[in-house]
Amino acid sequence: xxxxxxxxxxxxxxxxxxxxxxxxxxxxxxxxxxxxxxxxxxxxxxxxxxxxxxxxxxxxxxxxxxxxxxxxxxxxxxxxxxxxxxxxxxxxxxxxxxxxxxxxxxxxxxxxxxxxxxxxxxxxxxxxxxxxxxxxxxxxxxxxxxxxxxxxxxxxxxxxxxxxxxxxxxxxxxxxxxxxxxxxxxxxxxxxxxxxxxxxxxxxxxxxxxxxxxxxxxxxxxxxxxxxxxxxxxxxxxxxxxxxxxxxxxxxxxxxxxxxxxxxxxxxxxxxxxxxxxxxxxxxxxxxxxxxxxxxxxxxxxxxxxxxxxxxxxxxxxxxxxxxxxxxxxxxxxx
Amino acid sequence: xxxxxxxxxxxxxxxxxxxxxxxxxxxxxxxxxxxxxxxxxxxxxxxxxxxxxxxxxxxxxxxxxxxxxxxxxxxxxxxxxxxxxxxxxxxxxxxxxxxxxxxxxxxxxxxxxxxxxxxxxxxxxxxxxxxxxxxxxxxxxxxxxxxxxxxxxxxxxxxxxxxxxxxxxxxxxxxxxxxxxxxxxxxxxxxxxxxxxxxxxxxxxxxxxxxxxxxxxxxxxxxxxxxxxxxxxxxxxxxxxxxxxxxxxxxxxxxxxxxxxxxxxxxxxxxxxxxxxxxxxxxxxxxxxxxxxxxxxxxxxxxxxxxxxxxxxxxxxxxxx
Numbered sequence: 043x044x045x046x047x048x049x050x051x052x053x054x055x056x057x058x059x060x061x062x063x064x065x066x067x068x069x070x071x072x073x074x075x076x077x078x079x080x081x082x083x084x085x086x087x088x089x090x091x092x093x094x095x096x097x098x099x100x101x102x103x104x105x106x107x108x109x110x111x112x113x114x115x116x117x118x119x120x121x122x123x124x125x126x127x128x129x130x131x132x133x134x135x136x137x138x139x140x141x142x143x144x145x146x147x148x149x150x151x152x153x154x155x156x157x158x159x160x161x162x163x164x165x166x167x168x169x170x171x172x173x174x175x176x177x178x179x180x181x182x183x184x185x186x187x188x189x190x191x192x193x194x195x196x197x198x199x200x201x202x203x204x205x206x207x208x209x210x211x212x213x214x215x216x217x218x219x220x221x222x223x224x225x226x227x228x229x230x231x232x233x234x235x236x237x238x239x240x241x242x243x244x245x246x247x248x249x250x251x252x253x254x255x256x257x258x259x260x261x262x263x264x265x266x267x268x269x270x271x272x273x274x275x276x277x278x279x280x281x282x283x284x285x286x287x288x289x290x291x292x293x294x295x296x297x298x299x300x301x302x303x304x305x306x307x308x309x310x311x312x313x314x315x316x317x318x319x320x321x322x323x324x325x326x327x328x329x330x331x332x333x334x335x336x337x338x339x340x341x342x343x344x345x346x347x348x349x350x351x352x353x354x355x356x357x358x359x360x361x362x363x364x365x366x367x368x369x370x371x372x373x374x375x376x377x
Numbered sequence: 378x379x380x381x382x383x384x385x386x387x388x389x390x391x392x393x394x395x396x397x398x399x400x401x402x403x404x405x406x407x408x409x410x411x412x413x414x415x416x417x418x419x420x421x422x423x424x425x426x427x428x429x430x431x432x433x434x435x436x437x438x439x440x441x442x443x444x445x446x447x448x449x450x451x452x453x454x455x456x457x458x459x460x461x462x463x464x465x466x467x468x469x470x471x472x473x474x475x476x477x478x479x480x481x482x483x484x485x486x487x488x489x490x491x492x493x494x495x496x497x498x499x500x501x502x503x504x505x506x507x508x509x510x511x512x513x514x515x516x517x518x519x520x521x522x523x524x525x526x527x528x529x530x531x532x533x534x535x536x537x538x539x540x541x542x543x544x545x546x547x548x549x550x551x552x553x554x555x556x557x558x559x560x561x562x563x564x565x566x567x568x569x570x571x572x573x574x575x576x577x578x579x580x581x582x583x584x585x586x587x588x589x590x591x592x593x594x595x596x597x598x599x600x601x602x603x604x605x606x607x608x609x610x611x612x613x614x615x616x617x618x619x620x621x622x623x624x625x626x627x628x629x630x631x632x633x634x635x636x637x638x639x640x641x642x643x644x645x646x647x648x649x650x651x652x653x654x655x656x657x658x659x660x661x662x663x664x665x666x667x668x669x670x671x672x673x674x675x676x677x678x679x680x681x682x683x684x685x686x687x688x689x690x691x692x693x694x695x696x697x698x
Contacts, residue, residue: 065509065510067509103509104509106505106540108536109532109535109536109539111532111535111536113498113528113529113532114497114498114501114529114532114533114535114536115498115501115536116498117495117497117498117499117501117502117529117533118498118499118501118502118505118533118536119502120498120499120502121439121487121498121499121500121501121502121503121504121505121506121516122502122503122505122506122509123502124482124487124499124502124503125437125487125502125503125506125507126506126510127502127505127506127509127510129502144492144495144529145495145498145499145529148491148492148495149490149492149495149499152478153488154693154694154695154696155473155693155694156470156473156474156478156480156488157470157473157474157478157480157482157488158468158469158470158471158472158473158474158693159471159692159693160470160480160481160482160483161480161482162696193694194694194695196695196698216696216697217696217697218695218696218697218698245698292698
């Protein structure tokens with residue numbers, strides 16, 4: 043056990059799984075970097091250094107740099123997964139989904155069903171998401187609701203370094219196609235992470251805080267904000283349960299419903315745009331299954347229905363902040 | 378590959394099976410017995426069979442929406458295919474895929490594909506598996522002239538080249554992308570496109586099994602030998618419309634009748650092997666009769682087979698969930 047960053051935790055998960063299983067390969071743009079160029083090998087190790095060091099250990103045959111051709115190489119990862127490898131393909135920014143989505147949702151996600159159960163496609167697509175980098179509209183979106191909508195895909199949103207390592211190892215060992223979303227603002231966050239490999243099962247929510255008054259369901263980076271708010275409000279006499287579902291597909295509906303049955307109040311915090319996102323999905327779930335337990339209307343804390351803006355002042359207004367979460371919790375608590 | 382008599386008999390049997398299968402699906406669809414969309418391969422038999430005769434169990438193919446012929450050529454069971462097209466529980470895909478998604482991974486057939494240009498990236502992946510695991514296998518992407526204009530196809534040419542993958546791209550150019558002429562919709566030439574990506578491009582008459590078979594032999598030899606990808610541009614004709622129900626108003630008057638009379642792949646094959654005394658007419662007649670009986674049985678069994686039940690709606694989405 044030692045302190046590791048979110049970046050290091052992901053890197054360690056990849057390296058340990060590649061050592062364990064020779065069919066695990068990694069591919070993506072600049073995953074090593076410097077391919078064919080006169081300078082250093084492993085020049086980048088991924089655009090933000092997440093895959094640094096894998097190529098020197100495992101070689102170019104298992105750490106493949108790609109042309110900037112997401113349709114071709116994400117599709118190649120799907121085809122490789124269907125024929126005997128366990129590829130971990132990196133879609134550098136989730137915003138690039140627009141140029142390769144067919145291979146994910148029409149091919150990978152449907153093989154098993156369309157082929158009468160006879161296909162196995164153990165694919166992982168790692169991809170960076172989220173606002174806060176001043177990266178503007180085409181490099182800052184969340185988009186996980188889009189993957190969550192597709193039967194056949196599993197969707198994983200790790201909220202911390204510990205979560206990232208365990209969930210990524212589970213993703214690589216899983217026999218279904220998995221979309222693994224890494225929040226770019228979390229890469230330098232650190233916490234204690236076991237050195238040995240471990241897995242965290244899908245569809246089992248984590249209660250990061252336990253309280254009696256309000257249930258906060260949050261995803262990814264928003265779990266961190268929800269925890270901050272819960273800790274602050276505890277001192278003011280409002281005790282919150284924070285539910286980190288970890289995966290949006292499968293979704294641990296039981297834990298969410300049990301918590302709302304106990305608290306009677308729900309705030310859902312989602313960094314994805316508000317129409318048809320996880321906040322609306324969970325609100326509908328609770329309204330349908332636990333309406334009688336509610337003591338106050340459900341509150342959703344989301345960005346507005348706009349693209350992610352560039353100007354720092356605007357982006358800060360866009361992102362669901364701890365202040366907005368606190369206001370929502372106080373509102374449902376009547377305090 | 379030097380073709381012996383058994384090879385020639387197999388080639389004819391596979392081509393005849395495809396023709397009989399597709400002609401029968403055409404008839405049964407018109408009668409209303411088959412749900413959904415079907416796109417028929419009749420007329421293009423020499424391509425699928427000419428290519429797949431060079432493949433073995435290590436090798437993978439990815440197909441198109443017009444996939445029945447590729448399935449049969451790669452060894453899929455025609456009766457299970459017919460049941461699938463009828464949407465029956467014992468179909469090749471449990472009745473969940475249908476004509477446009479028919480597949481048998483155990484035969485190296487990675488699926489027909491409802492998305493035009495869906496297959497080439499996948500086949501790059503199959504080739505990557507073969508290369509990484511050193512199976513010696515090669516991977517073939519069949520695309521149409523329509524699919525040849527998709528970005529996925531062109532990106533795959535580049536990826537296959539820069540990763541030096543054992544891939545063969547077979548562009549089956551039947552002259553029409555749906556109703557739009559390939560003479561209009563394809564910029565440049567397929568061969569020059571291949572060459573621009575640094576791979577050999579071969580052009581063959583797709584009505585001639587022997588021409589296709591020889592080009593594919595060469596391409597497979599390159600791929601297995603580590604020389605990477607190549608492309609074969611196969612010019613051929615389809616006997617039916619883009620889909621069943623297509624009135625084909627975009628084709629010239631008499632066009633289909635003429636090509637059936639003058640450029641039928643099965644007739645051309647038969648004339649060649651009989652004139653060269655490689656096979657007897659009677660042998661081919663016997664195959665025709667055997668295949669006709671199998672297709673009759675396939676349709677009868679498909680009509681009688683049970684559809685999937687409600688329980689099947691929810692299964693096969695995930696390995697575990």
